[in-house]
Amino acid sequence: MKLDPVSLRLFVSVVEEGTIAGAAAREHIAAAAISKRISELEDQLDTVLLVRSNKGMFVTAAGDALAHKARGVLSDLDDLVLQMKDFSSGARGSVRVLANISAITQFMPAALQSFLAAHPLIRVQLRETTSRDVIRGVAENSADIGIFTQVPYTDDLEVRRFRNDELVLIVPTDHPLAQLDAVSFAQALDYEFVGLHVGTGLNFQMLKAASELGRSLKLRIEVNSYDAQCLMVEAGLGIGLQPKLSVRTYNALAIKSIPLTDPWAFRQLDICVRAASGLSPAARLLYDHLLAP
Numbered sequence: 139m140k141l142d143p144v145s146l147r148l149f150v151s152v153v154e155e156g157t158i159a160g161a162a163a164r165e166h167i168a169a170a171a172i173s174k175r176i177s178e179l180e181d182q183l184d185t186v187l188l189v190r191s192n193k194g195m196f197v198t199a200a201g202d203a204l205a206h207k208a209r210g211v212l213s214d215l216d217d218l219v220l221q222m223k224d225f226s227s228g229a230r231g232s233v234r235v236l237a238n239i240s241a242i243t244q245f246m247p248a249a250l251q252s253f254l255a256a257h258p259l260i261r262v263q264l265r266e267t268t269s270r271d272v273i274r275g276v277a278e279n280s281a282d283i284g285i286f287t288q289v290p291y292t293d294d295l296e297v298r299r300f301r302n303d304e305l306v307l308i309v310p311t312d313h314p315l316a317q318l319d320a321v322s323f324a325q326a327l328d329y330e331f332v333g334l335h336v337g338t339g340l341n342f343q344m345l346k347a348a349s350e351l352g353r354s355l356k357l358r359i360e361v362n363s364y365d366a367q368c369l370m371v372e373a374g375l376g377i378g379l380q381p382k383l384s385v386r387t388y389n390a391l392a393i394k395s396i397p398l399t400d401p402w403a404f405r406q407l408d409i410c411v412r413a414a415s416g417l418s419p420a421a422r423l424l425y426d427h428l429l430a431p
Contacts, residue, residue, distance in 0.1 A: 141179075141182070142175075142179075143211070143212065143215055144175070145175045145176070145178065145179045146179075146204075146208040146211065146212060147165075147208075147212055148161060148165060148167070148172050148175050148176070149175070149176055149179060149187065149201075149204065149205065149208065150205050150208050150209060150212065151164050151165050151172075152172065152176065152188065152195075153197055153201065153202075153205040156195065157195060158172050158173055158176075158195070176188060183200075183204070185198075185200045186198050186200065186201075187200055187201035187204060188201055230259040230260065230420070231259075231260050231261070231418055231419065231420025231421070232260070232261045232262075232263060232420065233260060233261070233262050233263065233282050233283065233418070233420050233421045233424050234263045234265075234280070234281045234282045234283070235262060235263065235264045235265070235281060235282065235283045235284070235285070235424070236265055236266075236267050236271070236272040236275045236276065236280075236281040236283075236284045236285070237264065237265075237266060237267075237272065237284070237285040237286075238266070238267065238268060238269045238272055238285065238286050238287055238338065238339055238407075239266055239334070239338065239363065239364060239384075240287050240303060240339065240340070240381050240384065240407060241285040241286075241287075241300070241301070241407055242264070242266050243364055243381070243383075243384040243387065244301070244303060244381055244383040244384055245300070245301050245407070246264065246285075249427065249428055250262060250264070252427070253423075253424055253427045253428075256427075257420075257423060257424075260420045260423070260424070262424065265281075268335075268337035268338045268339075269286035269287050269288070269289040269337070269338060269339035269342070270286075270289055270337045271337065272284040272285065272286040272410070273286060273289065273291045273292070273295065273410065276295060276410050276411060276412060277292065277294060277295060277412065279412065282411065282417060282418070282421040282425075283409065283410075283411055283417075283421060283424065283425055283428070284409070284410045284411070285300055285407060285408070285409050285410075285428075286339060286407070286408055286410065287339030287340070287343075287405055287406075287407050287408070288339050288342070288343060288405055288406065288408075289339050289342050291408075291410065294412070295410045295411070295412060296410065296411050296412070296413060296414055297408050297409070297410045298408065298409055298410075298429060299406055299407075299408060299409075300406075300407040300408055300409040300428065300429070301406075301407045302404065302405065302406055302407070303381045303382065303383060303404075303405050303407060304381065304382045304397075304398075304403060304404050304405070305340075305343075305379050305380065305381060305382070305398055305403040305404075305405065306379070306380060306381075306382045306385060306395040306396060306397055306398060306403075307321055307326055307377060307378070307379060307395065307396045307397075307398055308367075308368065308371050308377065308378050308379070308380050308385060308393050308394070308395050308396075309371065309377045309393065309394055309396065310371060310372060310373075310374050310377075310392060310393060310394075311392045311393065311394050313329075313377065313394075315329070315377070315396060316394045316396070318396055319396070319397075320396060320397045320398070320399050321396050321397075321398060321399065322398065322399045322400060323347050323348075323351070323398060323400045323403075324351055324353070326377060326398075327348060327351065327353045327354075327355065327356070329356065329376070329377050330356045330357075330358040330375075330376040330377070331344070331355060331356060331357050331358060331359075331376045331377055331378055331379075332358060332359045332360075332361060332367050332370040332371055332375055332376035332377070332378045333355075333357050333359070333360055333361075333367075333378060333379075334360065334361060334362070334367065335360045335361070335362055336360070339405075340379060340380075343402065343405075344379060347400065347402060358375060358376045359375055359376060364380055364384050364385075364387075364388075365387075365388065367380060368380070368385070368388040368391050368393055369391070371393050372391045372392050372393050379398075380395070381405075382395065382397075409425070409428055409429065411425060
């Protein structure tokens with residue numbers, strides 16, 4: 139048995155207005171059409187819902203119970219329609235984002251704070267991973283949006299500039315390089331490094347830069363996070379490279395950041411999608427927000 143929501147709505151109107159004429163005026167429909175709908179509803183349910191007499195119209199016990207249940211059903215249907223409209227407009231939805239550690243520690247907190255303040259019904263699933271895995275994840279449709287730093291990518295992705303950052307050298311405060319106001323990567327290669335693990339954009343850049351200098355990178359320890367890197371550097375286990383804005387989080391540690399003189403220390407972070415035109419409304423809202431100046 140399938141009950142017609144229109145018939146239920148008209149029946150509730152009759153109950154609330156007290157007369158079919160009143161319900162007809164409220165719903166902007168002919169009284170005869172409402173009478174026919176209610177008769178069909180009674181036949182379908184095989185029970186009397188309304189009793190009409192020369193003294194007026196009365197709601198039966200069955201009719202009263204139906205009106206009570208119908209109000210809840212109709213309210214749920216109205217809420218469902220509103221939610222679907224929210225999804226179609228982008229006001230409600232879920233967006234999957236992959237980002238590397240540089241993007242997450244420097245730019246994503248502020249970007250997501252302003253976005254979610256404007257779109258509180260959108261849920262963002264943000265996961266940190268390496269730049270290479272960011273590209274792979276977006277290409278394989280396990281993420282809607284990806285943010286990465288200067289690693290090779292394929293032509294099947296749409297890639298645009300996200301932000302710029304600057305790499306600095308971090309050293310213990312008692313390190314020989316700590317007395318310098320600026321340092322080249324070639325000078326730093328004389329020492330052992332605490333670096334991020336293979337697959338990160340920063341690891342790729344360091345290996346590439348060392349190779350171009352005809353030098354080898356003395357990677358003593360590999361870590362998965364900037365906080366672990368800073369703690370290892372403070373402990374005197376090596377020096378490291380880190381984005382300038384990320385180092386500010388660890389000002390309480392006994393480490394010093396020194397500007398690099400190498401041009402490649404000024405980097406570009408990119409944002410990628412499979413196709414902007416194919417993003418869901420919610421994902422497109424976030425994508426446009428992240429690209430805004």
